[in-house]
Amino acid sequence: MDTKELREIISRGEKIDVEFKRRRSSQDLNDTDLVKNAACLANGEGGLLIVGVEDDGAITGCASFHPKSGSTDPRRIEALIAHQTIPALPTTAEVHTLESKEILCISVPKADSPVATSKGVYQRRALRIDGKPECVAMDPSYLFSRYNSVNARDWAKLEALGASFDDLAPDEFELFRRMVRQQGGDDVLAQLSDEEIARALGFFNDDPDPVKNGAILLFGTRRSIERWVPNHEIILQVMDGSEIKVNKQIRSPLLSAMKEVAERLDIYRTEEEINSGLLRIAVPNLPERVTREAVANALVHRDYTALGAVRIVLDLHNLNVTSPGGLPRGVTLDTLLSASTPRSPALADAFKRAGLVDRAGRGIQVMYRILLSAGRAAPDYSATTDETVSVEVPVSGSNLEFARFVTTWQSKKSELEVLELRLLHLIHTEGRLTLDEIANLLNGTPIRIRRTLNHLADASLIDVIGRGGSREFRLGSGFYDIVGRRPDFIRSQVMNDVRAEQLILAYLGEYGSITRAQAAETCGLTGQAAYRILRSLYERGEIVKKGQTRNTHYVLP
Structure with missing residues (x-):
């Protein structure tokens, strides 16, 4: 890192991956605190620990950590951090001079496994309510969840200590069989006995503790769920403005819970019908497949070691589904449409074999396709944090012209890919856009977006204006022909x-x-x-x- 780059980083202030620390004297930041802050960054997204800068960005300098040599030795700083962290945390330290003052910069990598100080302190980087970053303690449930994730331990396949098959409800197994038949699931499972189903799903074996957490969650009695999965809870609310019309707490096994949520949402499903030539298009406000995928994802992928309920809130404009635990390891907001890494592969497999979710792991793509084809905005995951996953599904404001275009085009030509739908919907909504503007709005890769835009241009659905970096994209003649404009x-x-x-x-x-x-x-x-x-x-x-x-x-x- 050069001095210019360091100045730019400092000018932008503290971030989730940038921490400033004062050290005007040896009393301000000792070795223990230095190690603690480095481990904190590693347990977040990694980043830079900059010593010698005030919280407001003022450069005050870093007093020497090694006064006998008259300066700070970066190699000794690296050794200190590695020696006093478990597992040993590798870092890169540099000393820079700004405004005639020494600044210590420590580059900290993101750690896969939770990092503690040698004194047993576990901290992670998080945002306060005011949006400023800080180091907070890792509570046991968060630490346990991170450990399981790193070591690929599926919580649903861990033993429910002391549980027996008597703690499972025969009615829940029968509900599973009905869902398999009705939803087109794995029909082989519908022919099996209760115990054979549990074994086939990997939730029952011949261990001393044969019943697994997943069996309790899917087929358990209410009492067994309270005993072995106390964090399982769903809160369903229906709002009419600021008035709560429905406020229901659900602690049933997952399949019964899915069924109850669907039945309660069914009351609020409506359809708007439009005509496109001889085609009659039904545009639902709450597409059943979309709500099912959103709720199933929340129940399957939530962290059951974390406190908190799955919250489902329906108002006049949106359906919001929030679940505890953050995104599974390896999944980011940028990779949601392409990644398929469930927190619990066993629970995800059970839902797929029951026919409740897409068996190819493309549930979020299905949600995008259905909503965009109906002229609605795509599901919005922007409120997701490292502690919760939140998706907002629009239930109003359908663009009927766009819905008519999609239906007509796909009935006469071919099915549009999800990225094609997103691009066409964006340009239909925003008007003329440059490639950079499109990539920024879609959080996409410019190369792939450019390739898809060129494909749409070949089909006359997109019109390209200009050339080079100044090129703009707008809807083409093929789109206007379809919608009669x-x-x-x-x-x-x-x-x-x-x-x-x-x-x-x-x-x-x-x-x-x-x-x-x-x-x-x-x-x-x-x-x-x-x-x-x-x-x-x-x-x-x-x-x-x-x-x-x-x-x-x-x-x-």
């Missing part, structure tokens, strides 16, 4: 041509002549589009063509 596309095209002509004439008035390349750069057009505009002006006598081939340029009459 071709005049709007032609009108917008004419308006763009008029603007380009005005820019070319202004350029000629200022500089006297213009080439095709200069016209393309001035108007943000491709060379071919610029040539079309220049030819139109020339044919109308508004400009004069001079020269030939490479020397061709245009002037005013």
Whole structure:
């Protein structure tokens, strides 16, 4: 890291991955506190520990950690941290000089396994209510969850100590069989006995403690759930403005809980019908498949070692589902659509074999596809933190024109991919956008987005304006043809041509002549589009063509 980069980091202030520490003297930050802060960063996202900077970013300097040598030795700092952390934490330390003062910078990697100080302190980086970062203690449930995740231990397959098959309810096994038959699950399981089902799912074996946590959660009696899975709870609320119409606490086994939530939400399902030629399109406010996936994901992927309930809140505009535990290890907000890493593979497999969720692990893609095809916004996971997963599903505000386009296109052409739907919906909503704007709004990879945009342009669903980095994308003629608004596309095209002509004439008035390349750069057009505009002006006598081939340029009459 160079001095300029360090200054820029300090100027942006403390972040979840940047910590400032004062050390005007040896009394401000001792070795123990230094190690504690490094371990804290490692238990979060990793980052930079910068010593010699105040909380407000003022540079006050780092008093020497090794006064006998007259300065701070970075190698000894690295050795100190590695020696006083369990497991040993590798770091990279550097000393920089800013404003004639020494600054100690320690680069801390993100740790897979929880890191403690040699004195047994476990801390992690978190955000306070005011949005500022701090180090907080790891409570036992969080620590246990991280340990299980790192070591690939499936909580659902751990022993429910002291439980027997009598703690499971025959009615829940029968409900599982009914779901298999109705939802198109693994029909082999529907033919098995209760014990055979539990064994097939990996929740019962011949160990001294044969019943596993997953069996209690799926098939347990209410009493056994309270005994072995006390954190399991669902709170379902239906709001009418600020008034609570429904406030239900559910502590049933998972399958019964799914059934009860679905039945209570069924009351509020409505449909809006639109016509597209001979097609009649039903646009539901609460698509059953979407709500099922959202609730199932919350129940399957929540952290059952963490305190807190799964909360399902329906209001006039959104269905919000929140579950404790944060995203499973290896999954981020950027990889939600592509990653399939359940916190409990055994529970996820049980739901798939019951037919409750997508068997290919593409449940979130299914949610995106259904909502976007209905002209709704995509599910919103932006409120997710490292402690909770939150998804907001829109239940109002459907764009019926977009829904009509998707249905018509897919009935006549081919099914649109999820990214194609997202791009078309975004441009339909926002209008003309650049590649950078699109990538930023979708949190996507520019290369993949550009490839998909080019594919849509080939199908005339997207129109490309300009070239290079100035290119913009808007809906193409194919889209307007489908929705019956071709005049709007032609009108917008004419308006763009008029603007380009005005820019070319202004350029000629200022500089006297213009080439095709200069016209393309001035108007943000491709060379071919610029040539079309220049030819139109020339044919109308508004400009004069001079020269030939490479020397061709245009002037005013």
